[in-house]
Amino acid sequence: MSVIFLSEDDVRQLVNMSDAVKVTEQAFQHLAEGEAFNQSRGRLRTNDVMLHALAGVDRKANQLGWKMYTTTRNAARFLVGIYDGTSGTLEALIEADYLGQLRTGAASGVATKYLSRQDSQTLGLIGTGLQARTQAWAIAEVRHLKQILVYGRNAERREAFAKQLAEDLSIEVIPCKSVEQVVEPADVIVTATISKSPVFEGKWLKAGTHINSAGSNFLKKTELDLETLKKAEIVTCDSRDQCHLEAGDFVEALSQGILSWENIAELSDVATGKVSRESAEQITLFKSVGLGIQDVALGSLVVERARDRKMGIELPF
Structure with a gap:
């Protein structure tokens, strides 16, 4: 299956706050059951840019992925990567500013x-x-x-x-x-x-x-x-x-x-x-x-719906 790229506009069409609350609640319940795991955020910086990285895995939902973003004095740029939980292949790259707003609120x-x-x-x-x-x-x-x-x-x-x-x-x-x-x-x-x-x-x-x-x-x-x-x-x-x-x-x-x-x-x-x-x-x-597990939970739903609706741009790898 090809890797797809999903834009901010795609995310806005595919999920809403009701979705975000539901998958976030499930992710935290799976954490309590020992079926989900979170990688705490790490940060590195150049003189002008900070790179932030976090990740999560949900065994029960068969989801895994990461979020990486950069911040400067003037801007923040967010990207989420979602993998197939069985094969380990990359499924999607998602622009994740709006996704992050949803999952934080959720x-x-x-x-x-x-x-x-x-x-x-x-x-x-x-x-x-x-x-x-x-x-x-x-x-x-x-x-x-x-x-x-x-x-x-x-x-x-x-x-x-x-x-x-x-x-x-x-x-x-x-x-x-x-x-x-x-x-x-x-x-x-x-x-x-x-x-x-x-x-x-x-x-x-x-x-x-x-x-x-x-x-x-x-x-x-x-x-x-x-x-x-x-x-x-x-x-x-x-x-x-x-x-x-x-x-x-x-x-x-x-x-x-x-x-x-x-x-x-x-x-x-x-x-x-x-x-x-x-x-x-x-x-x-x-x-x-x-937490990264929040981005993975909502990002996985975004990818699932994008596949169903044939949305996204296919990437050459």
């Missing part, structure tokens, strides 16, 4: 499905970029939202983002002038920023809130303050191994003894019911850094 969607209160209706969203948009899509897949509150530092961008998100989801989206206005009423909070320092104060959190921290995946960056980590009774992440390398949100709390690695659960534990919310008053937290 992980927060899975965490929210299991850790937030089922009656959660208000989403507080901090950040107005592409990742923030798909985070909201994912939360709307798993909870019946009635209102989304949005904060970003640029007022014009905040207004435009809120308008676009309201059109996306047919939900009331209110641009707020302060972070406090977003956090205090929220049942679910998402942080999706590039901030190096905390973006809200933990003292603003109400009982029963669930938090998804999805912005930072460098040790020198954090979106969460110590008060938030103190208040969170259930703290989870996508991978402890990868968070050792990338979760700046945990660094100070670990050094001060507020957190310990033994008490940080993985999303695989959550998706299989090993860890769950015990009361409506608990504050819960999911820290996302992004």
Whole structure:
């Protein structure tokens, strides 16, 4: 079978957020069963470019592949490779910017499905970029939202983002002038920023809130303050191994003894019911850094549908 190339436009036609949440949930369940495996991200750099590489294998779904991308001061370029799980031959190369936006949002969607209160209706969203948009899509897949509150530092961008998100989801989206206005009423909070320092104060959190921290995946960056980590009774992440390398949100709390690695659960534990919310008053937290197995799970579905629909450009090897 020939190798195919799938563009960003192809990916947008082939999968949506509902698909992403389903395959992401399955991937984390397979991780819990010992049937899937994740290779933590590695990074190398020249003077001007950073190369990022991560990979995953799902034996139960017979899927394997990798994601590689480069970042500079001005751009990021993403590529996913998917292999046949039986022969080991390369099946497809996929442009993966949009795919990455979907799979990152989907992980927060899975965490929210299991850790937030089922009656959660208000989403507080901090950040107005592409990742923030798909985070909201994912939360709307798993909870019946009635209102989304949005904060970003640029007022014009905040207004435009809120308008676009309201059109996306047919939900009331209110641009707020302060972070406090977003956090205090929220049942679910998402942080999706590039901030190096905390973006809200933990003292603003109400009982029963669930938090998804999805912005930072460098040790020198954090979106969460110590008060938030103190208040969170259930703290989870996508991978402890990868968070050792990338979760700046945990660094100070670990050094001060507020957190310990033994008490940080993985999303695989959550998706299989090993860890769950015990009361409506608990504050819960999911820290996302992004795993290769997520890219493989969604990328494999993209390839399957592309084959069915005869989409993609055949490559000469």
